[in-house]
Amino acid sequence: MRRGIAATALVASLALAATACGGDSDSGDKAGGPVTITWWDTSNATNEAPTYQALVKEFEAANKDIKVDFVNVPFDQAQNKFDTAAGSKGAPDVLRSEVGWTPAFAKKGFFLPLDGTEALAEQDKFKPNLLEQAKYEGKTYGVPFTTDTLAFVYNKQLFAKAGVEAPKTWDDLKTAAATIKAKTGVDGFWGSTAGYYAQPFLYGEGTDMVDAEAKKITIKSAAAKKAYGTWLSLFDGKGLHKADVTADAYAHIQDAFVNGKVASIVQGPWEITNFYKGSAFKDKNNLGIATVPAGSTGKAGAPTGGHNLSVYAGSSKEKQEAALKFVKFMTSAKAQETIALKNSTLPTRDDAYTAEVKADPGIAGYQTVLSAAQPRPALPEYSSLWGPMDDELPQIASGKESLDKGLSDAEAAFTKLVPDFSK
Secondary structure, eight states, X not given: OOOSOOOOHHHHHHHHHHSOOXXXXXXXXXXXXXXXXXXXXXXXXXXXXXHHHHHHHHHHHHOTTEEEEEEEOOHHHHHHHHHHHHHTTOOOSEEEEETTHHHHHHHTTOBOOOTTSGGGTTGGGBOHHHHHTTEETTEEOOEEEEEEOOEEEEEHHHHHHHTOOOOSBXXXXXXXXXXXXXXXXXXXXXXOOSHHHHHHHHHHTTOOSEETTTTEEOTTSHHHHHHHHHHHHTTXXXXXXXXXXXXXXXXXXXXXXXXTSBSEEEEOGGGHHHHHHSGGGSSGGGEEEEOOOBOTTSOOOOBOEEEEEEEBTTSOHHHHHHHHHHHHHHXXXXXXXXXXXXXXXXXXXXXXXXXXXXXXXXHHHHHHHGGGOBOOOSOTTGGGGHHHHHHHHHHHHTTSSOHHHHHHHHHHHHHHHSTXXXX
């Protein structure tokens, strides 16, 4: 899952206005000429999109009968834009869909099932858990494009100076943070109040916000209360930075870490290139990456994130065939290797983790924690559940609400998002 992705709405709106969408219309395609498909890319416009644009040109050079209109849509706007466009039969032919959007759009009939198509011709090359996350009701609606998860990232020099190692449990982290503060003067850990970043605490107690199979809301269960209690305790204590509940909290935490003002945070691989831009990680090997600490059950892990490439079900057959070919190209081992080398993102297939790719310590480090990543349930409404948590957790962390009150309010919000679930 991306956080803090920045791109100007003006540029996006101009691009959208200037670009013909896919859908049923074949306007712009001359008889006997190239088929034009539209791709909405939702990546960072500055750091990632140029790599994708270069691959588009490479694809077009090898497929003279297909033209690709590349449109970079800001991530935080893309879900609503596509929902609106697909509802009016004017959506792009290909979407870079966040994994949480995939089942939601599949449920609405907006995505084409890809099983047995050219796009999934090399299905056995992809990580099985990522393919599972692209399914809805037994069918596959996306090809894994990039993947990610959260990890415990730390400043090796500060940890070494304090004589501590990467913590195995959250209690270990509290002890390490106090020692780091005492021996270096720097806070040992700074946590986030965002719902997505609190997920590892739930997994550490063997629970989740909901039990999708039992169709039950579990945000107020004893295990969930224990998980969020542990999360809350990491904002108060020696070497533990107090909660930042401002609108710029993400940037504050990131800046402090990359410049050596805090020794560790929980973060995803989408920040690898930005880690290296900070003064603390001019030497890339100073970046330590470990699985997030475990909870009282001994379990450790974080949510699997990332993006799939999906094909619009409302496009013409001719455009769909071109789109399937394009998706196969963009998710090939060669393209995945190129993307990893240029963007420092994690490939979704094992054969793309070449020696050159793994020479990047950030990618190599995050690859080691992927095995502990936990796929989200194939629940179309699941990603929307983080909205209420993003509202309530800052209130709890700042002391404006009690833990019980905040979780009760979140539960009430959940009942509207998944009305057929019991409490």
